[in-house]
Amino acid sequence: MGLSKDFSLFVASRLRENKGKNFSSLIARIAVGSIAIGIAVMILAFAIFAGFKHNIQEKIFSLASHIQAKKWVDSYSYEEIPVSTQLDLYQNAAEIPGVEHIQVYSRKACILKTDLEVSGAVMKGVGTDYDSARFNKNLIAGSFIDLDKKNYSTEIVVSNNIAKRLQLSLGDRLSVYFVQDPPRVRRVTVKGIYETGIEDFDDLIIIGDIRLIQRLNDWDSTQVGGFEIFIDDFDQLDVVFENVWDAMDPELGISKVTEMYMQFFDWFIMLNRNVVVVLVVILFVAGFNVISVTLIMITERTNMIGTLKALGSSNGQIRKIFVYNGVRLIVKGLVLGNLLALGFGFLQNQFKLIPLDPSNYYMDAVPVMFDTSVILLTNLGFIALILLILMIPTYIIARFQPIKAIRFS
Amino acid sequence: MLLQLINVEKTYSNFGIETVALNDINLSVNQGEFVSIMGPSGCGKSSLLNIMGLLDKPTKGEVIFLGDKVSQSNSSKRAFLRRNHIGFVFQSFNLIEELTIYENIELPLMYLKVSASERKKRVGELMERLHIAHKSNYFPQQISGGQQQRAAVARALISKPNLILADEPTGNLDSARGQEVMEMLVELNEEGTSVVMVTHSSTAAEYSQRIIHLFDGQLVTENLKRVTN
Numbered sequence: 085m086g087l088s089k090d091f092s093l094f095v096a097s098r099l100r101e102n103k104g105k106n107f108s109s110l111i112a113r114i115a116v117g118s119i120a121i122g123i124a125v126m127i128l129a130f131a132i133f134a135g136f137k138h139n140i141q142e143k144i145f146s147l148a149s150h151i152q153a154k155k156w157v158d159s160y161s162y163e164e165i166p167v168s169t170q171l172d173l174y175q176n177a178a179e180i181p182g183v184e185h186i187q188v189y190s191r192k193a194c195i196l197k198t199d200l201e202v203s204g205a206v207m208k209g210v211g212t213d214y215d216s217a218r219f220n221k222n223l224i225a226g227s228f229i230d231l232d233k234k235n236y237s238t239e240i241v242v243s244n245n246i247a248k249r250l251q252l253s254l255g256d257r258l259s260v261y262f263v264q265d266p267p268r269v270r271r272v273t274v275k276g277i278y279e280t281g282i283e284d285f286d287d288l289i290i291i292g293d294i295r296l297i298q299r300l301n302d303w304d305s306t307q308v309g310g311f312e313i314f315i316d317d318f319d320q321l322d323v324v325f326e327n328v329w330d331a332m333d334p335e336l337g338i339s340k341v342t343e344m345y346m347q348f349f350d351w352f353i354m355l356n357r358n359v360v361v362v363l364v365v366i367l368f369v370a371g372f373n374v375i376s377v378t379l380i381m382i383t384e385r386t387n388m389i390g391t392l393k394a395l396g397s398s399n400g401q402i403r404k405i406f407v408y409n410g411v412r413l414i415v416k417g418l419v420l421g422n423l424l425a426l427g428f429g430f431l432q433n434q435f436k437l438i439p440l441d442p443s444n445y446y447m448d449a450v451p452v453m454f455d456t457s458v459i460l461l462t463n464l465g466f467i468a469l470i471l472l473i474l475m476i477p478t479y480i481i482a483r484f485q486p487i488k489a490i491r492f493s
Numbered sequence: 494m495l496l497q498l499i500n501v502e503k504t505y506s507n508f509g510i511e512t513v514a515l516n517d518i519n520l521s522v523n524q525g526e527f528v529s530i531m532g533p534s535g536c537g538k539s540s541l542l543n544i545m546g547l548l549d550k551p552t553k554g555e556v557i558f559l560g561d562k563v564s565q566s567n568s569s570k571r572a573f574l575r576r577n578h579i580g581f582v583f584q585s586f587n588l589i590e591e592l593t594i595y596e597n598i599e600l601p602l603m604y605l606k607v608s609a610s611e612r613k614k615r616v617g618e619l620m621e622r623l624h625i626a627h628k629s630n631y632f633p634q635q636i637s638g639g640q641q642q643r644a645a646v647a648r649a650l651i652s653k654p655n656l657i658l659a660d661e662p663t664g665n666l667d668s669a670r671g672q673e674v675m676e677m678l679v680e681l682n683e684e685g686t687s688v689v690m691v692t693h694s695s696t697a698a699e700y701s702q703r704i705i706h707l708f709d710g711q712l713v714t715e716n717l718k719r720v721t722n
């Protein structure tokens with residue numbers, strides 16, 4: 085007979101074996117269920133949130149690098165001031181710890197004009213060092229511009245928004261007016277159409293050859309608007325930023341993508357208030373269920389409590405019986421809930437159970453991205469909170485008079 | 494002297510209604526005595542037993558247990574005294590239905606922190622003695638009332654208390670089973686344990702040395718039944 089040494093644990097373990105005949109076992113199942121659903125919803129909420137965040141950030145990185153470097157100017161200037169590709173930063177970027185890739189860019193404001201429509205835009209000129217793999221995920225028609233021509237390319241990639249606005253399709257030709265004094269115009273061809281879903285980009289950006297901008301600005305081939313730097317591990321952004329800061333030429337200024345597009349990176353801004361409310365309600369329901377199941381268990385067993393008191397058990401020992409019982413419910417609920425969340429997440433990622441309309445969202449299915457430490461923290465937080473809540477009802481045991489408990493049996 | 498009650502009063506108040514259950518009770522129990530408490534229903538017998546067993550505090554007066562004033566001691570002190578010195582036997586047995594007979598009897602030893610092997614030895618011996626050893630692994634609902642009450646007596650005895658308090662221990666038993674339980678209490682008493690028993694049955698009361706009659710919360714008579722040496 086394997087008897088546990090601890091009295092409270094022992095009695096608690098026997099209470100559980102005798103389940104199935106009391107009202108409390110039904111309530112217990114409800115409590116386990118609500119804890120399971122609670123923890124599953126929380127884990128999934130965080131995972132979906134992380135998934136969205138990750139996806140959105142990936143989109144951003146397709147048009148904005150982790151770190152951007154350009155000429156340091158102390159006042160806002162409409163025209164880009166050129167920096168040289170001869171600079172140390174560009175030449176030796178690979179030696180900076182954490183830096184994966186550096187590429188040149190230049191931006192120029194322009195007006196797109198077809199026979200029927202006009203639209204403002206910003207041309208982002210890129211060069212042969214451009215890592216088009218990241219961007220090409222956004223292509224919905226056509227292909228990227230050809231940068232290997234001897235002369236500058238007159239191909240552009242426009243966003244779907246702009247294409248619609250100007251009624252452009254692949255292969256169409258149009259005029260681009262560059263805003264400068266005096267204004268200049270070029271005929272270009274639509275080579276590709278992209279869509280990121282992020283309005284900041286889709287409303288504005290067209291991609292062209294940097295040599296076109298160099299020509300319009302009267303720059304030579306070493307002069308560019310700035311550099312885009314990608315790093316190996318985005319979580320290390322702050323560290324690598326410092327490394328770049330230390331390595332770069334003094335005439336440059338650098339900024340992080342998290343500052344330039346803060347609205348997409350600030351966790352608290354992104355976390356919708358409604359989500360917080362839902363999570364709090366979930367916690368509240370789970371906590372309430374644990375309280376009620378414990379109260380019911382206690383009132384179902386006044387006789388036992390009275391007897392135990394008569395036999396000399398301390399209030400603490402009796403209270404522990406019910407706490408252990410509650411812990412068992414919590415653990416059961418947590419295990420179930422974690423399995424539920426992980427299972428659902430796996431199925432969702434495999435089979436896209438919940439699809440999304442990519443024209444309204446940035447992706448075609450609800451993304452689920454699990455992070456072990458987030459799951460662990462969620463579980464720990466849940467346990468701590470529910471345990472705390474669980475202590476409340478057990479305090480009434482101290483107020484039970486043993487005789488009353490026995491008398492009213 | 495084991496236990497002494499001095500000018501004990503007990504008043505219950507529920508929703509503003511006061512019920513005087515005990516009125517100016519003076520009473521003492523010596524080590525080794527067997528006392529019966531009798532009286533009509535509602536006269537305060539259980540209330541008296543609860544106070545003697547340190548389950549309840551008197552409204553007024555003093556309770557002296559093993560030389561200590563305990564009427565106003567806190568609940569953990571009283572739990573400690575109960576655990577170490579007092580055993581209870583109830584009319585409705587009050588065995589814990591989730592535990593086997595063996596485990597029910599073992600329970601008081603578990604919070605006295607008696608070692609597992611010692612527990613096993615003592616529980617086994619006692620069950621042997623009370624003729625319930627063969628029911629060791631049964632649950633309370635699976636055995637007869639007489640056997641349940643013997644198990645309850647065993648549970649009261651296992652910690653070797655100075656005092657056993659029994660509230661109508663034969664009340665739910667037929668006369669033959671009742672007699673068995675009474676004989677067991679007498680046997681224990683003869684080994685030196687004090688017994689205080691509430692009973693309606695004069696047959697049961699015959700086993701004791703002293704009978705206390707209560708009426709309306711007051712102690713009316715005490716008659717000596719039998720004299721021990």
Ligand SMILES: Nc1ncnc2c1ncn2[C@@H]1O[C@H](COP(=O)(O)OP(=O)(O)OP(=O)(O)O)[C@@H](O)[C@H]1O
Pocket residue numbers: 488505506507512513514532533534535536537538539540541
């Ligand atoms: N918790 C309580 N609250 C209010 N009144 C109580 C309480 N317990 C007992 N009483 C009252 O105190 C009086 C004495 O009760 P007690 O139970 O001690 O009587 P008793 O002699 O044991 O009766 P019985 O033979 O029916 O068991 C009764 O009038 C009872 O109604």
Ligand SMILES: [Mg+2]
Pocket residue numbers: 538539540
């Ligand atoms: Mg009574």
